[in-house]
Amino acid sequence: MKRRIREICETRVRYGYRRVYVILDREGWDVSIKMVYNVYRALGLRLRNKTPKRRVTAKLCDDRAQAVGPNDVWAMDFVHDQLALGKKLRILNIVDTHSRYCPATDVRFQYRGEDVVQTLERICTGVGYPKTIRVDNGSEFISRDLDLWA
Template identity: 75%
Template sequence: MCCDWAISIRRACGALNFDRSTHHYTSRRADQAGLERRIREICEIRVRYGYRRVHVLLEREGWGTNIKRTYRIYRDLGLQLRNKTPKRRVKAKLREDRHMAVGPNDVWAMDFVHDQLAIGKKLRVLTVVDTFSRYVPVLDPRHSYRGEDVVQTLERVCQKAGYPKTIRVDQGTEFVSRDLDLWAYSKGVTLDFSRPGKPTDNAFIEAFNGRFRAECLNQHWFLTLADAREKMEDWRRYYNEERPHGAIGNKVPISLVNSGCATSPPP
């Protein structure tokens, strides 16, 4: 307006009812790129530190910032700790974005399915699926499961099928156990936990469990535990070697695992 109408700043501000002090204000805020970079570096190393502990470290290093500024930058960078992780869970995946599996044994998904024998005795079936090939390395029914039983089953299967890089699981007691965390740590496997109450975080295994229940569990009576294992193993081999899967171009899962379409490894 000053240039177009050749008037002073005082008259222009008066016409617009705009405070001249606001017009003349110059920000004195220092460049915070370095501070942002340091906060991100701290959080990459200390993944369980909240903004208060980050601020303490910044004070020790002489950054001279107040805690409100630290919190604002911490929040803007998206570093909030949204989920509490149980103690001793060393191999939990934290503050990392998920990536699509790029090959077999890259990402597995694991969960439990409940059923019962014909006499009414309960069954718990450990289901595992490879999210890249949709290959099912194991279906293991038992009357009850503990963390050490999950480790035993995984170790037996992985010795034949190979160890995955990541396993997606929910917050079940068997999956947050010390036994499974120690096994994952020793084998270099990352446990990627779903958020509580968010089954869509592990959608691959949820979709598989629906097919497993509709095509196997609802189609059979299981007389004994041995009978359940036999029928589930037959269905697992059918699923891996014969059943076309729409998500992988109507191929069979085993074709993405073995180039020669070899049969599934024994349980």
């Protein structure tokens, strides 16, 4: 039996002891799964665990510009809420990271990239343009309209 288990594992390297047991059972061997497991381990056989996929780390964390004055770095993100009737609200928050001043909190039911650009244009005419805008990878922030505006 040991020789047959080794032969199965040499020809089918991705088979664990459970599959080896099924093959032996189909071939007519009178063995239990515990016995197959013990022999499998005694022969030093075992499947390698799959290595987990590496998470992509933020590459530019150290290169982020520190805000030294007002309108240096702005941060934008969305906050979600829901009305009692079930309709969802999206709230665009824009914050100056130096002074923690919030030039805009814009509420809409739907937001697209061009809506973000309209809000930024409305704010920048009164407050001034920022040197850097920090955003996440939301669909509104990676749109072509915002890229053209920037």
